[in-house]
Amino acid sequence: MFWKRRHTRITARPTDDQLMALLRDRLDEMAPGFTMGSRVHNGMLLGHTGWALMALPNHTDHPAHFDLGFSGDVSLGAESIITDCISGLGDFPDALDGVLHLWSETSGACFLEVATGGTGQFADHLRGGTQTGGPTNGHTYGDAGGQTNRQTNGHAYGDAAGHTNGYATGFATGHTAGHTAGHSAGHTAGHTAGHTAGNSAGRTAGDTAALPGWHTISSGVIAYGTDDGANEKLQQALLDSEVLRVLAAELTPVLNRSWPNGIKVFLCRTPNSVTAEIRVDGVVAEAASNAMAALPWPALQEVAFARFYAVAVHPE
Template structure:
């Protein structure tokens, strides 16, 4: 579990509580920021954000708190009728800005919703019952800790303290007997207030749990020097007898438009992208951008927020798109590297929007090469590239963008000259003796 940096405010906040659908529009935007494509086709109706994939988020009538308080209900699989499994959370904006409240939900309970459906540790952590941070008898999905105070240093200090306290493991005996859902149980952990007047609270399935809150208070978490609040959210899923995997919702999580995802298909011999590794169509599919590959496994799970196979979004690292880099050989063949390029956030957002609008053909954009390539190795790493060459395949998928040119002298030479096959391929993809 990690700590989460507080979002910067983009504009002056509203002074009043937003109508349900306006608040859910902020939630929708927040979900899209951390999981591009996840809200595609989702509609705002009544008091709900409803995805065509089968999940929904609704605003419940407020039953406690003030005018800037929002009670949200997450429904991971609305097909389970008539009693749809759900988990609840309540958020309040410390600044009176509804955007802050929406961000808080997205970063904590919302991250758990995404992870419950995706299950690849992209959005939240998974902890088994016998792990040192686990809750005995339960599989746990845990968000990072969000800091809600105005002092960044104090936020981080309390975030670290909350994580290091291993709260749910330490107080497990006080609340696990009250976890009643056979699907998943939502648990919110909150610690906040002024120096000398801090409140520790644990809510289980939307209700304050007195015994667990008292047990958390007894942990003796430190006081801040100014008003500060931190929180995280967890889903606890019962582990079946025998220790097998818990039962997850069947709802799919569409992390990008279908056309973007399809660009990560399995390539056949006739595929022009070079993904099929045979002597006539030599190619190399590079699994990860250099910057992501350098991360430890644990750090990669924490930072990678979205990985569709064609697009990787890694928090604090960058946004990456898989592209074709063709190199002409002196025997008439072309070797294709499926490599990664770094794109600025605005550039990758524009790319995804163009895919959705069917407006990608002919588009040219710029990035930085994020892989070492063949015999040139790291000499071409981080070289600026111009990309384009997209086309729509017959099945509606998007052909990989192609590296068209580079202002880097060496990479420009790699792209424009013809190279000896033995130099580029060695003995990995030789022609057959009959050729």
């Protein structure tokens, strides 16, 4: 017998337990049966195999901003927790809908990839080739096996993390399938266009999009805003930029955990400005963020945003 939990639509900031229940529902949609036997307790969603999601203290007082953590095996301690932060646009409940959609397609996809053993079903594995020297660890969470042919049913929405005040909000439903030449096409509905693009599946050692010397799990790229053309342009630019490789000199020094490092990549392009933010394990990587902002992003006539999430699993 199959059943679905029923929730009243939340019109204000949810409690931590409410948020975990909503994320559990989202995981049920992404991976039916994955949350069986899980429980919500004290702001955590605990899986019966040891995985966990958790609400973390917010680093901003924005009501639609959420700091989240996940672990493939929380019994390994605090260092096993990989962090992300997400902001929704507009008022509740739309802002919360946006957070849930954005999480599911970026850091949520990476979480499922980590928690399910790393087969490539939910996120892509980028191989950065062999690195000599440096720290190593035995927690690989699995490698991608062959072609993944994964599908992403995308609901692209707002991230912005405080950079979006005054910009129009909206809800987009993008349906993306397969991976062609390293990205997938998004079809949008509604007045705000959302596009999700994934990296090509089954990549091998020496992948040019990879962080050199690292095995990295990466979500697809989401672009969103009020103009379909601007969204597509920024999405393609972020895909083509291969920022993990290009910014390796700035990123590698801050990947200093013995456990996997979480990398959030956010980009906002307006007609007059560029805002770029890279966070590693929840902390702004200033040098990498500044270097990303200085890259030659396309000129746009409308505001557009793009984001993806990656987990630097271990040096190779």
